Amino acid sequence: MGETLVIGTRGSLLALRQSEMIKELLEARWPDLHVSLEVIKTTGDRILDVPLAKVGGKGLFVKEIEEALMGGRVDLAVHSMKDVPAQLPAPLDLAVVPAREDPRDVLVSQRFESLDDLPHGAVVGTSSLRRAAQLLVLRPDLCIENLRGNLDTRLRKVREGAYDAVVLAAAGLHRMGWQDRITAYLDPERFVPAIGQGALGLEIRKDDDRVRALLEPLHDASTARAVAAERAFLHTLEGGCQVPIAGHAVMSKDGVVLTGLVASLDGRTVYRESAGAPLGSEEALGNDLARRLLDAGAREILDAIYSAS
């Protein structure tokens, strides 16, 4: 009998797929290692009929898994990075960040070819305030309707015609092998992705050197830098996934360029800027860009949203 490692995971098809992928990579790299999955139900999985923005609180999809990690019931949590709040519990560490999947959002529609092709007043389903606000920036005439549920549920609802289109993350569809459902990729300059979208975060106990060493070969330094810039931006804005905030970093050989956006819920007011920095200054870049947006007027948008909720 070799070594064992237990992954704590949500039970959604996408979460299971992502955890399976990490299990396969680890077992391929360490032939004596046996990895098992332990499914944990999170608050976000339990409350499916309420818009996430109304459920409130940060980390709805990670909290129970982090508790299992801290309690020693599991050794590793495989999260979608975009579900992980900027601030982690002190005993835990996002130790390893594997190479990023496609960070873009995509449009999925049965009848229309693109965002511009949607008819006036078309019904688009999303429960993301970020997606809703950016849809309204580009197409103020659209009718945004709340749509929660796992990826498979959302795809079924658009297929059944309950919505003219939905917006989803390319990464989830790619990982599930459902890329044939994608109608159009949205340009990340025009439709800015969520902080951490397309990246996974491997979370462990900070003092667990055994698991840290096992995961080490899966780390991608370039993705980690991009995500560090995006998460510093989020941290300084003090945002959860319940506010219309977007951030996307692109790495080059010698630097990083970060685009950040804060929009009002109706998409009528948008603050958006890009800035670059040399490698190694990702956190400062994210913090600075957030402060610039706050000073430009984003603070008023966020204050209004937080005081209303």
Ligand SMILES: NCc1[nH]cc(CCC(=O)O)c1CC(=O)O
């Ligand atoms: N909000 C749920 C969620 N969390 C991560 C992904 C996609 C995978 C990723 O971004 O890595 C999704 C689905 C979606 O937004 O379409």
